[in-house]
Amino acid sequence: MNNIEIKENIIPSKDLVYELYSNVGWIAYTCDMDKLMKAIENSLRVITAWDQDKLVALLRIVGDGYSIIYIQDILILEDYQRMGLGSKMLCLILEDYSDVRQIILATDDTHKTKRFYESNGFRQAKDYNCISYMKFNM
Incomplete structure (x- = not known):
């Protein structure tokens, strides 16, 4: 991971974004690339991570930045997973938004994702005596 450079607020090209999202299987997003880029x-x-000119990771947040942020996407190319890169990028967000009351995300219900987020200090909503709702327009 020594060659990986983390960059702030760099919007990668559409082709690089497509390659990253496709690599991790997030093809529901790639069917409308213009919408994804917007x-x-x-x-x-x-926040992006680069191995020279190769996009290897992307993390993006939405929200107001004061009372709530939502970690919308965190993607890492398969060959670069399990190297600490996701935790490093997440740590940047958690440090910079440490005064934000609610930091929220939704993720796949897999052992891998649960282990990753719990190891980075996240807990399930039920642990805060909360419940989450969502609606998907498919």
Whole structure:
């Protein structure tokens, strides 16, 4: 991971974004690349990781940055997973928004994702005596 450079608020090209989202299987997002690019461009913050000119990770948040942030996307190319990169990028967000009361995300219900987020200090909503609701327009 020594060669990886983390950059702030750099919007990668559409081709690089497509490659990253496809690599991790997030193809529901890639069916409308213009919409995905607008979503990334309008994020509160975008953090990317690069191995020279290769986009290897992207984290983006939405929200007001004062009372709530929502970690919308955190993607890492498969070959770069389990190297601490996701935790490092997440740590930047958690440090910079440490005074924000609610930091929220939704993720797949897998052992891998639960282990990752719990190891980074996240807890399930039920642990705060809360319940979450969502609605998907498919």
